[in-house]
Every structure is written in structure tokens, then in C-alpha cells.
Amino acid sequence: MKLEDCKVVFAAVGLIGVLIFASPTLGLVLHLPGGEKFSELWVLGPRHMAEDYPFNVTAGVNYLVYVGVGNHMGSSTYYVVYVKFRNQTEPLPNMTTGAPSVLAPLYEYRVFLEDNSSSEVPLTFSFSNVSSVGGQSTVGNLAINGVPFGVDKSVSWDAVNSGYFYQLFMELWIYDPASDGFSFHNRFVSRWLNMTASV
Amino acid sequence: MSVLLRRRPEGFAWLLLVLMVAGLLSFGPLCVRGTGDASASVGEADVAVRQAFNATLDAERAGANVSGLILRLNEAGEILTEAEMALGTGNSSEAASKAVQCIGIAESVKGDAVVLKASALDEAQTVFWMSLTFSVVGIAVFVVVLMLVWRWFKGGYVRKMLGMKPEVAHDET
Numbered sequence: 001m002k003l004e005d006c007k008v009v010f011a012a013v014g015l016i017g018v019l020i021f022a023s024p025t026l027g028l029v030l031h032l033p034g035g036e037k038f039s040e041l042w043v044l045g046p047r048h049m050a051e052d053y054p055f056n057v058t059a060g061v062n063y064l065v066y067v068g069v070g071n072h073m074g075s076s077t078y079y080v081v082y083v084k085f086r087n088q089t090e091p092l093p094n095m096t097t098g099a100p101s102v103l104a105p106l107y108e109y110r111v112f113l114e115d116n117s118s119s120e121v122p123l124t125f126s127f128s129n130v131s132s133v134g135g136q137s138t139v140g141n142l143a144i145n146g147v148p149f150g151v152d153k154s155v156s157w158d159a160v161n162s163g164y165f166y167q168l169f170m171e172l173w174i175y176d177p178a179s180d181g182f183s184f185h186n187r188f189v190s191r192w193l194n195m196t197a198s199v
Numbered sequence: 200m201s202v203l204l205r206r207r208p209e210g211f212a213w214l215l216l217v218l219m220v221a222g223l224l225s226f227g228p229l230c231v232r233g234t235g236d237a238s239a240s241v242g243e244a245d246v247a248v249r250q251a252f253n254a255t256l257d258a259e260r261a262g263a264n265v266s267g268l269i270l271r272l273n274e275a276g277e278i279l280t281e282a283e284m285a286l287g288t289g290n291s292s293e294a295a296s297k298a299v300q301c302i303g304i305a306e307s308v309k310g311d312a313v314v315l316k317a318s319a320l321d322e323a324q325t326v327f328w329m330s331l332t333f334s335v336v337g338i339a340v341f342v343v344v345l346m347l348v349w350r351w352f353k354g355g356y357v358r359k360m361l362g363m364k365p366e367v368a369h370d371e372t
Contacts (some may be wrong), residue, residue, distance in 0.1 A: 003356055010352075014345050021337035024330040076259050076269060078252045078276075108283070110276030112252065112269050119273075147284045177253050 039077070040070030040118065041172040043189045048120065057193045059130040065191065067170055068120040071113035078175035080182055083107040083123065085142055086167050087155040093171055093188045100171050100184035106151070107144040125168065130195060137164035137195050155195075163194035237291035240298035241282045247305035248275050254312035263319035268308050275304040 045052040046064040054063035071077045082105035086092070093101045109121050122145075129140025135157040142151045155164050169190035173182045255268045282297035 003353065006352065006356065007349075010345065010349050014342065017341045017345065018338050021341055022334045025327075025334040028327050028330055076252075076256055076265060078249075078272075108280055110248070110273075110280055112255075112272040112276060114266060114269050147288065175249070175252065177256060180249060 034074050035072075037073045039073060039079070039172060039174065039185055039187065040068070041081070041170065041185075041187045041189055042068045042070075043123075043170065043191060044068065044120070053191055055192065055194055057127060057195060059127045062124050062126045064122060064124050066120045067109065067123050067189075068118060069111050069113065069172065070118035071115055073174075074115055076112065076114050079111045079113065079185070080173040080175070081109040081111065081121075082171045082173060083109075083144055084169055084171065085151055085153065086169070087153045088158070088165055088167075089155075090153075092167075092169065092190070093184065093186075095186060098184060098186045100173075101169070101188075105171075106142065106149045107147065123170075127195070132164070132195075139166065139195065163196040166193045166195060167191070168193060237286055237294040237298070240295045240302075241279070241286050244275075244279050244282060244298040244301040244305065247302045247309075248272070248279055251275065251305040251308040251312065254309045254316070258312040258316040258319060261316045261319040262323050263312075263315040265312070265315065268312055268315070271304055271308050275301050275308065278304065 043053075044050055044066040045054075046066075048066055053065065057063060067081055067083075069079050069081060071079075082100075084101055084103045084105055086101070086103055090103055091101050093099065107123075111119050111121070113119055124145055126143045127139055127141065128143070128148075131138050131140075136154055137157075138154045139151055142149050153166060155166060157163075158165055167190050169188055172185040172187040174185040175182050251268075252272060255265050255272060258268070259265045278297050278301040282294045282301060285291075285297060286294035
């Protein structure tokens, strides 16, 4: 081996050594880009599993589901989950344009989550003042977690699916510290509810 | 009053009516003010929770462990929701009471977040200077040692080359 070749080997070893010794400081100064940032929203049945969801509902009975939120946004995040209720003709959120449903929220959850953490909250609901006349079903009141709301929603008989169908849905909103406001996070989950059993 | 009732019963009825109307007029604004105050308190609680979250986020960015603050923020958020629900159902006194409770927690979180941030920044500065010292001293020592090794190696190499005896090789061609 020539002396010049040995010089190159020593220079390479020197460079590697310098990088090893500099790495603790470089780790504090350089920040590599993290992974993909996203949030999760889900709804589970009464046993915290994706089964036994309430579907055929009747007035005066309490139903339970769990709403879950997961944070993978790279930092702690402040979410609001709005609970809304609609009949078949009222609009859902528009996922293409990222616009929330125009319906007013009935109930809300405020959830603060650290990065890579999740939370599940119970959502109990019951109906009252339900009637059915001439192929038309009307729900007067919906109580969510014990708080009553006058909803006054009506649906016509769905002959294809045989039922009076309403939808309970949850929208995920996220707080933006820069604008000091909430914006729709383009995520929602829903459950169809058949009011046939109560009429 | 009893004399008036006996002599002028219709006059007493008018007086009673005027008193009732006056009472309603004075009570109405009180009710409106009560609802308005509760609404303002809930608004203040909402702002306080946002500020507490922003302070927590700042502390987190400074490197602090904010798990405890997040737990308390969730508690404040739950109470804020209860306040808003109470306001929606017309229960102003409960809404105002919950809002005050929420503001208390949010301000406590905000204060703790500021302290945590300062402490985390101090710690981060100490860690940075320790790392920088380690890197600078480590690199200097490593380079000096490497140069000494190089000189020793080079000397040995040259000595080895000078100590070699020339040999005559036959050219086969």
C-alpha cells in the first residue's frame, strides 16, 4: 500500500470521527421532516368494537356508542367533535370541497390530545316525542348525554330499504393557533338509524 | 290599602296591574342581563381555554413534557362544553358557574405552561451547551490523536521503506 493511499484512509477515518463527535450537536440543530400528519375519527359500538351498533331505534331507550379521535399531527392538538342529526334530505359534509354540513351542531366534545395519542368518549342518545302519520315519521326530541334538544325532523317511508331513516353524524374540527379559530378537518363518521321500531 | 280596597275596588285592581307591569319591566332586563352575562362568561372561558392551549403548545415546542397540562385542558374542555350546553338550555346560572370554573382551570394551566416552558428552555440551553462542548472538545482531541497516529504511522512507513534492500528481478521477456 502506498503512503498516498494510507493518507486517504486516514482522512476518511478523520471525517467519520468528526461527524460522530458532532452528531449530538447536529441532532439539536438540524430537524428532519417528520412523517405524514393526519387525524383519525371513528365510532364504535357499546362494547368498544365495530359491531352491535344501534340501528333499529325506538323512543325512550338509551343507546350508546363511542366516538374516538386520534392525533398524528406532530404536536398536541385541540379538536372539537360536533354531533349533528339529519334526515335523508339534509346535507352531509362535502368531502370534495372540505365543507362541513350546514346543520347546526347539537352537542360538542372538546378533546385535547398529545401527538400519537387517542381518546374515546361515550355518546348516549335517546329519542322522544316520536310519531308516525301517513307514511311520515317525525322525531321531536333527541337527548345526547342527557342533554335534551328539540330537533323536529321528519322523514318519509323509505320503501326500498323499508324504514324511516335518520342519520347521526359527527364532524371533526381542528383548532389552528395561527388564526385562533377552528376549521372543519374534512373528517366525519355517521350511523344510520331506523326509527321503524318506534311506530 | 284595605280602605282603598273597600272604597275603590277598581282603583285597587288598576294599581295592582300597574305594579305587576312595572315589576315585569324591571325583571325583564335583569333576565336578559343574566343571560348576557352568562354568554359573555362562556365566551371568556372559550378564549381562556384557547390561550391555555397555545401556552401548552409553546411549552411543548420548547421541549417540556405537557401530559399533565393536556389532562387538565381536557377537564377544562369538558366543563366548557357543560357551560355551553347549560347556556343553550337557558340555565344561565349554571352556565356562568361552569364558565368561572373553566376559566380557573384554564388560567392555572396557562400559568403552569409558562413556568414549564421557561424550565424547558433552560434545560434545552444547558443540554445544547453540553453537547456543543462535547462536540468541540471531542473533535479537537480526536483530530490531535489522529494526527499523532498519522505521524507515528508515517515515520514507521518511511523507516520501513528505507530499511528495505533492493532486489534484482529478472525480466522474463
